[in-house]
Amino acid sequence: MNFTRLLCSVALLLNATLAHAQGFKISDIRVNGLQRVSAGSVFAALPLNVGDEADDQRLVESTRALFKTGYFQDIQLGRDGNVLIITVVERPSVADIVIEGNKAISTEDLIKGLKQSGLAEGEIFQRATLESVRNELQRQYVAQGRYSATVDSEVVPQPRNRVQLKIKIDEGTVAAIKHINIVGNSVFSEAELVDEFQLKTSNWLSFFKNDDKYAREKLSGDLERLRSYYLDRGYINMDIASTQVSISPDKKSVFITVNVNEGHKYTVRDVKLSGDLKVPEDQVKALLLVQKGQVFSRKVMTTTSDLITRRLGNEGYTFANVNGVPTPNDGDHTVDITFVVDPGKRAYVNRINFRGNTKTDDKVLRREMRQLEGGWASTYLIDQSKTRLERLGYFKEVSVQTPAVTGKDDQVDVNYTVEEQASGSITASVGFAQSAGLILGGSISQSNFLGTGNYASLGLTRSEYQSKYNLAFTNPYFTPDGVSLGYNLFYNKTDYSKYYDDGYSYYSINSYGAGTTFGYPINETSRLNFGLTVQHDTISPGTYSADEIYDFIEREGKEFTNFKANLGWSESTLNRGVLATRGHSQNVNLMVTVPGSDLSFYKVDYTGQTFLPVTDSTSLRFHTKLGYGNGYGNTDGLPFYENYTAGGEDSVRGFKSGTLGPRNTSATGNYASEGQAYYADGESEAMGGNILITGGAEYLFPMPFIKDTKSVRTSVFWDMGSVYSSKCYLSTTTNCGTVSLDQMASSVGLGVTWYSALGPLTFSLAAPIRKPEDAETQIFQFSMGQTF
Template sequence: MIKRSKFLSSILLFFTCFSFGITASKLHAEEFEVKDIRVDGLQRVSAGTVFSAFPVNVGDEVDSVRLVEASKNLFKSGLFTDIKLGREDNDLLITVVERPSISKIEIDGNKDISTDDLMDGLKSAGMYEGQVFQRVTMERLELEILRSYVAQGRYNASVDAEVEEQPRNRVAIKLNINEGDVASIKHINIVGNSAFSDEELLDLMELKTPGLFSAFTSDDKYAKEKLSGDLERIRSFYLDRGYIKFNIESTQVAISPTKEDVFLTLNITEGPLYTIRDIQLKGELIVDEDEIRRLVLVKEGDTFSRRLLTTTSDIISRRLGTEGYTFANVNAIPEPHDDNSATVTFFVDPGRRTYVRRINFRGNVNTADEVLRQEMRQMEGGSASTNLIETSKSRLERLGFFKTVTVETPAVPGSADQVDVNYSVEEQASGSLSASLGFSQDSGFILGFNVSENNFFGTGRRVSMGLNTSKSVKSARFSYLNPYYTVDGVSRGFSVFAKETDFDNLNTSAYILDTIGGSVTFGYPINNFSRLNFGLTATNDKLEAGDESALEIVDFVNENGDNFDNLTVDLSWTRNTLNRGLFATQGLSQSFSTNITTPQISDLQFFKANYRTNFYQPVDRFHKWVFRLRSDIGYGDGYGDTSELPFYENYFAGGMGSVRGYESNTLGLKGTQSPTDSSAPRAFGGNILIEGSAELIFPIPFVDDQSSMRTALFFDAGNVFDSSRDYNPELSELRMSTGISFQWVTAIGPLGFALAKALNDQEGDDTQIFQFTLGQNF
């Protein structure tokens, strides 16, 4: 009996070892006490690793069964291709053959899936340089890579792995990938639709059969992700139009034998059209039920629409959020009836009122936390208000310091009624609206030392200083503005400046104006969007008329002199709801300003008033296509002893930022030249300005980050008029143009150019097709 048992044990040991690649030699089946354990064949793997995976220690009593189990454990480590156990007296001998290590991995032939992505996939599966090579893992990865290509419609893709043995028990792996071509959709068949035609449903899909532009759009190339998106669009289309019981029964994707063509079949069930019978509100409403009902976007008798119900739920949730119920949950549940009507019940679960424990800022490397905290309307310790949190986010975006601003309200761990408000910002250059080096068609090269920063050393204060020179303007200036002079948001600023302008180089009538002065301003916030500003500006203006000056200039100097000291009172009102300070995509900004010189104190008595607007309306929900309207209306005149607006305060029009397609400052009446002056008359400006433009802003193809650049199709119209010379505003006198523009905030300042076509230029107008500027405001 004992001998038979030993025989069976030996047989068991042999077959078990054979199945795991383990060979037993000189190993007897009887039990023995292990006096020592020796390991042979190790190259990279340490002996400690072997001992930790081999559950037999010196002094243990072992038999064949235990040794087999111990060998299994060691083999499972995946480090060895062969394990041999032997016995020498009472010493246990373990001879191993290590698996080779990966010395190098190369990938060739891939284009659609990047090498980095493939390497990441290999690494996550345990295949990278220095790691132990296992062929089973290699084969599994080949299949996974093929599945990735099949999901993109590349059914004839192939992956061939080459394993080259190298010295010191290493291997080099090379993956040769043939991505193949994406299968083209030859036919899409929709079965079961009657309420809407095949053409209507096919228009909803991103996947198309080959068309005129398919070579550029690749919309005929099959991809599993695109099909999933198309099915969801069709489902939403039906649910938004009353088909509550709509269902996509099945989809079939058939592939041609050549694996180059795909045939899609969609089987759908539309069901009946449902209308809304009744609207009910259930749950804890918190606010008055009548107020909530006013927020509901559907009413009894309307066609059922899932989109309107979802939007209504969001609106109600936001309303509850303003009361501090940040995690309010509102679900709209339709209950269909046999008469093709449905009762819609909004289940309102406000949850617990939450309070803000802490407001945190991330990403503001250069901007101090205090600057961001000044814009907060949601306070720490207060009830969490969705409206105040979003208003604070909008105020951060309007600063112009950040490319993006996002906000999250995670719950505080261990607290049921507290949240943190985390604002994440991505900073951008905030001093790029003015630069020390530039060029424009009007002023030529602009050189000099110039620093302009809207976020000076991250303090949120605006500082500008510099010396600049060009062929038309020489200037020195310094300005400072503190938007939060007081904690209530009262701003204070001041500036000093000196400027010499040679208008002979600016397409206008020839004269030289020297100005020196200074100003102080204060601003008061009315609410989160509006401000009142007032200030005083003192200037000394000196005029120098030349031989080619217009007669109007000569007459003005003869009547009023050529040296003027003026004190101007500046008043303005602004309202800004734009979602960004730079390159806005939604909202309205408008301002009204007036400047009037003080009587008795000033040498000249005149006033100017301006009204400006900027309106942005997104066309799509991603804010990539945006419609913009701009207007600028100005009027000025003299009063008291001054009969008209001084000519050097005239408005001008034409050029970048005005009516593109016409040379800068050239629109309006020309100055009257003296009989002895043979040069062409030049623009003289006027006391009335009317400008406007409409733009369609669209995304730039193949550019991922468009936060600092934009392109637009535009239509401009405008002119300047002069009531003192009986040139009054008339619609027929407005100059118009159309074209395309590009703007880009570069490291040295903003770059802007436009290709424009003047639409109704008249004799004497100076047109210009290409216009650009670098390093100046646009």
């Protein structure tokens, strides 16, 4: 029964029951038929009260008011003397909502949408609302390109005036784009223009990218990209005349046609500045990317506006507004561009706030701030502070907002929101390394110890060939201006005869010592490091140790105490402390044993990497490690146990760790005493050398189907490098005397690094493309936990 028919029924009823009545004064109001709706709700909606005069008109108005509440499906008014009797039939309530067949839109989202529309369990059921919701769902599926989708509803009566709603959905399939046609273009080919679209016709990659699935929102974005393509190439009057989207009869294919009017190409005739610049005009002109004679580009114009805005922001004019206003000259197809500068008031920082740092103390973040409270709000300093937070390596994400202070037109708050790493700065040493086997122990290192920003490491680690005891601590802000202080204690016992099954110069070495390091900041991106370490080493040759090891022990002995002084310089402009994608870093370090040491030698090391963006989500990484060491004074060459090695995860992937470089001839028996004779058996063993050259290139890209790109890195890589010795022994067969490219290993492959809760996990699959003589390959390599 619809609303009009109900009103007619009420009118007839009133005419029948109140015929010839001139009205009456209501002495009481009685409501019959209520079940869930309270009487108070009826009286609140009823425009009549006890004591009011009732007539036909007012009774009809009362009926209409009660129907508007939506609670009732039938209303009858009657009179018993001067008592107004209202008899109602309530609408049923929703007992249950059952949704079937949905996948593209989750049931939770559908229930939430129904509730917002007024359909929920316990609510009054109205069929009009259900029909409206059904139509809206149909429209949503069409917007997703699911033209064959159907949405049916069924109302099932239940006891106690309730109903069950059944919504049956057949989502169908997303219509695939079969053709994109651009009409009216003559300057650019259809292929060039369609290449700007995110929507694509079906191709062999569409299964992974889903870029052939039509969606109205995606098409709107593509049309804007098409418009920008023309505007950035001088076609200032380009217009999209119309767009047609056609559906095949089976509703599985989509055909898109875009009609364009290209217009003429415009060049820049003049560039002007207007407004209050606030900074020297020559500094603003230096930021003008738009020059006379250039082809007009909206992108270049807006980029120039952004540069000027940021320059004003660096001076505290945070609310500056710079607009590039193009004025076309249709006669000669030129355009005059005026940059209108409205600096607004200089803004000052009221408060700097931090959010999301549940583990890290506020002071750790605040000491990285270059923007100060009370000073004018500098865009450069605010962004620099954000970059310093990202470089700490504690946070997966850092964002900043500068909202205006309520009631103030010259003050802003600076709010930094951080997302801390799931573990991020914690690396447990419990794990497995392919080259070392099972690693057991309780060693743990944390670069953000207890949220203080200090580095701490303590524990015991044991593997098949090595035992390590360590205690280390570094305070990066030993002084308020950023001078760092670190110290460490260590004991290492290594037996290389258990490290490799074959192919290595066997010996064992026990080392213990302590050291301290000072770091001094030079500027925002670089610092100097000074350190001193005292280390005691004890060497024991193995059954098949190389001749050079016996020779070294005969000359120098088996036990040494050395004092190692370090001087280093480091620089980093990386955008993040963990898994960076932009910027560069480099480190130079000189280590030399000082007077009082048993051995005299030095080592110079250089490590560098740079990231070059390719797209918003991909980049190229170039990296290198170089090293040179030698003896001085009475020490003949670099001690063999200080030699560089190459190969493995952190070096040249695809080759077994430590097996690249000089190889020697092992002896047949143990070294006993000075002058004892020994004879080589001719078996080749890796020895390492005093010259290290490694490097390579990687193409970094996001892993498919993984949303968290901040903790996972995927790359295609090319590695190369080896180790050389500047001194040739009689038994040395390769990589000695000179650096030879013929003996440099190289490989290509695929690598994955995941910064997990247990620390970094690395995997690589590599194929050697240049294999030096006697080099040992290892196609698949991985490690997790602390790497060795």
